[in-house]
Amino acid sequence: MTDKPSVDKSPENVAGMFADIAPRYDFMNRFLSGFVDVYWRKYTAKRVPIPQGGTYLDVCTGTADLLIEYYRRYKDKPSAYVGCDFCQPMLDIGEKKIQKKIPQPAVPVTLQFGDACALPFEDNSFDTITVAFGLRNTTDMTKAIEEMHRVCKPGGTMGILEFSMPTGFFFKRLYLFYFRYILPILGKILARNRYKAYNYLPQSVETFPYGQELADALAQCGWQNVTFAPLTFGIATLYIGKKEQN
Numbered sequence: 001m002t003d004k005p006s007v008d009k010s011p012e013n014v015a016g017m018f019a020d021i022a023p024r025y026d027f028m029n030r031f032l033s034g035f036v037d038v039y040w041r042k043y044t045a046k047r048v049p050i051p052q053g054g055t056y057l058d059v060c061t062g063t064a065d066l067l068i069e070y071y072r073r074y075k076d077k078p079s080a081y082v083g084c085d086f087c088q089p090m091l092d093i094g095e096k097k098i099q100k101k102i103p104q105p106a107v108p109v110t111l112q113f114g115d116a117c118a119l120p121f122e123d124n125s126f127d128t129i130t131v132a133f134g135l136r137n138t139t140d141m142t143k144a145i146e147e148m149h150r151v152c153k154p155g156g157t158m159g160i161l162e163f164s165m166p167t168g169f170f171f172k173r174l175y176l177f178y179f180r181y182i183l184p185i186l187g188k189i190l191a192r193n194r195y196k197a198y199n200y201l202p203q204s205v206e207t208f209p210y211g212q213e214l215a216d217a218l219a220q221c222g223w224q225n226v227t228f229a230p231l232t233f234g235i236a237t238l239y240i241g242k243k244e245q246n
């Protein structure tokens with residue numbers, strides 16, 4: 001048995017790492033995933049809808065890709081779109097993309113600085129809440145899940161898109177080889193970052209719960225009817241839960 005590597009998830013390290021790679025973040029996502037990440041976000045927006053007139057929050061929004069995908073799909077059907085992240089350089093890029101891709105939004109589309117473990121929103125504020133590839137990076141996963149539950153309206157829905165481990169014997173070995181040995185080299189060459197973000201990525205994924213284990217953690221934090229669906233041979237998984245009606 002091998003010890004799992006310890007991963008530094010202090011806010012300084014995580015925010016510093018994403019600040020460092022922010023200008024290349026979108027390119028790296030498309031390049032390293034072969035554009036599959038685009039499909040995962042589309043799938044999430046389809047499976048975790050916003051009700052008519054509802055409010056939407058994307059936690060750990062980064063460069064706002066998921067939020068923009070939601071706007072593309074639902075446009076003026078909801079009453080507000082909000083993205084939240086604690087890395088200002090990621091938000092700055094997200095803001096520029098929003099201005100370019102949604103120059104005249106029909107409803108407010110805003111980005112707000114804030115920590116997922118202490119969300120800067122009132123209780124029961126949002127009908128639909130998502131987080132894509134962010135939960136794994138938080139210092140305290142349970143606190144972040146509880147915070148999403150706190151700011152979700154009764155009867156509201158949350159969706160978590162996160163990396164997971166493929167289960168098929170051969171594919172898992174092939175994937176782990178790419179993930180552990182190829183990806184860090186590509187990341188070092190292409191993203192040129194000080195924080196070794198692409199060494200952190202496989203380490204953080206391999207030490208993070210997935211599948212039934214994460215679904216159980218969501219249920220323990222109060223989410224109901226939790227379901228999960230592995231995507232693309234289990235490389236990523238979409239978790240969906242409901243907040244109980246009052």
Ligand SMILES: C[S@@+](CC[C@H](N)C(=O)[O-])C[C@H]1O[C@@H](n2cnc3c(N)ncnc32)[C@H](O)[C@@H]1O
Binds near residue numbers: 062065
């Ligand atoms: C891998 S990126 C994902 C960005 C975006 N959701 C996407 O799908 O591309 C992770 C993001 O989570 C943010 N993040 C990590 N921990 C956070 C926390 N505790 N509070 C707020 N944002 C956090 C990082 O700053 C970064 O922008």
